[in-house]
Amino acid sequence: HSALTQPASVSGSPGQSITISCTGTSSDVGGYNYVSWYQQHPGKAPKLMIYDVSNRPSGVSNRFSGSKSGNTASLTISGLQADDEADYYCSSYTSSSTYVFGTGTKVTVL
Amino acid sequence: EVQLLESGGGLVQPGGSLRLSCTASGFTFSSYAVNWVRQAPGKGLEWVSVITGSGASTYYADSVKGRFTISRDNSKNTLYLQMNSLTAEDTAVYYCAKHGAVVPAAIGGYDAFPIWGQGTMVTVSS
Numbered sequence: 001h002s003a004l005t006q007p008a009s010v011s012g013s014p015g016q017s018i019t020i021s022c023t024g025t026s027s028d029v030g031g032y033n034y035v036s037w038y039q040q041h042p043g044k045a046p047k048l049m050i051y052d053v054s055n056r057p058s059g060v061s062n063r064f065s066g067s068k069s070g071n072t073a074s075l076t077i078s079g080l081q082a083d084d085e086a087d088y089y090c091s092s093y094t095s096s097s098t099y100v101f102g103t104g105t106k107v108t109v110l
Numbered sequence: 111e112v113q114l115l116e117s118g119g120g121l122v123q124p125g126g127s128l129r130l131s132c133t134a135s136g137f138t139f140s141s142y143a144v145n146w147v148r149q150a151p152g153k154g155l156e157w158v159s160v161i162t163g164s165g166a167s168t169y170y171a172d173s174v175k176g177r178f179t180i181s182r183d184n185s186k187n188t189l190y191l192q193m194n195s196l197t198a199e200d201t202a203v204y205y206c207a208k209h210g211a212v213v214p215a216a217i218g219g220y221d222a223f224p225i226w227g228q229g230t231m232v233t234v235s236s
Contacts, residue, residue, distance in 0.1 A: 003154070034215055036222035038155070045205060045229060046147075046155065051222035089155050091222070093215050097169050099145070099157040 001028055001094045004102035011108040017078040020105045022090035023071060028100055030071035034093035037066060037075045041086045049088075050075060077107070085109045112136035112225050114206050119230030126196050126234070132189040132206030132227055140164065140184040143209035145223055146191050148202035148232075158204070159191065163212035173199075196234045203229040 005023040012018040022029065022037075029035055035053045038046035048057050050066035053073065063078045073092070077084055090102035118130040132144070146158040159170045159180040168180050179192040189206050206227045210220030 032215065032221075034219075034221035038223075040155075045226040046207075046223075047226075048222055048224045051210060051224070052219045055219075057224055087154075091155075091157070093221055097214060098171060099160070099214075101147075101155040101157055104154040 001025075001096065001098065001100040004029065004090055004092060004100055006088075006090060006102040006105045008103070009106045009108065011110055012077075012080045013110045014080055014082065016080050017076060018080060018107065020075045020077075020088055020090075020107070022073040022075070022092075022102045024073075024092055024100070025071055027095040028092040029068065029073050029090075031095060032093045033068070035066070035068060035073040036091045037064075038089045038091065039084075039086045040089065046089065080109055082109050112208070114208060114225060114227035116204065116206055116227045116230040119204065119232045121233045121235065122196055123236050124197055124234055127192070127194045128196065128232060130191040130193070130204055130206075130230060130232070132191075134187045134189070134208070137208070139182075139187040141212055143211065143213055144182065144189045145207045145209060146178075146180060146189075147205045147207050147223070147226075148200075149205070149229075150199075150202040153202075156202070160209065160214055161189070162214070167213070169214070193232070196232075198234050201232060201234045203231050205229045 207223035208225035
């Protein structure tokens with residue numbers, strides 16, 4: 001399974017909303033409701049932000065939301081804050097009983 | 111507090127072997143699948159392998175299949191990754207990541223990696 005496709009970078013001003021897309025195939029994103037999103041600050045381990053397409057773990061701000069349509073999943077960050085500046089990765093379960101990550105998106109807060 | 115602590119990384123020559131360990135605490139280790147995920151310097155995340163809570167089933171990325179072996183000792187709350195025939199392309203930070211369920215794609219969901227260790231660096235170079 002090839003890496004899921006994400007935009008290399010997305011930017012927004014504080015308070016704005018941004019959306020990051022994650023495009024796969026019917027063998028991964030489109031075939032299962034097992035898409036998750038991770039935030040990674042430089043030099044740190046990834047942090048789970050969304051699981052099973054649209055669920056937030058306890059402690060994650062409700063400014064983060066997820067959705068899916070067909071083979072494309074999306075992460076929306078509303079009310080953008082300075083600390084949201086980080087790399088974001090999507091991940092999906094696949095038909096081979098494996099997992100695949102996205103190419104990663106660098107979010108910049110202007 | 112739920113924690114994962116990796117160890118065993120270091121410098122190894124091409125063609126060599128290395129075994130990574132990941133010690134868990136703060137949760138019932140055998141009740142969860144555990145994954146290895148790696149990240150080459152300046153690159154994105156790459157899923158490597160997963161083992162179910164009982165250890166009965168394992169799955170691998172194509173890039174490591176036949177060279178890496180994942181295993182666990184639930185009596186020691188420890189996950190392992192035996193890495194053989196290493197190449198420069200295996201140079202990366204290796205993270206262990208607790209799964210949200212006992213098996214991948216479990217009915218009931220939480221198919222994700224909610225807890226990560228701090229990572230251990232593996233460098234393959236002569």
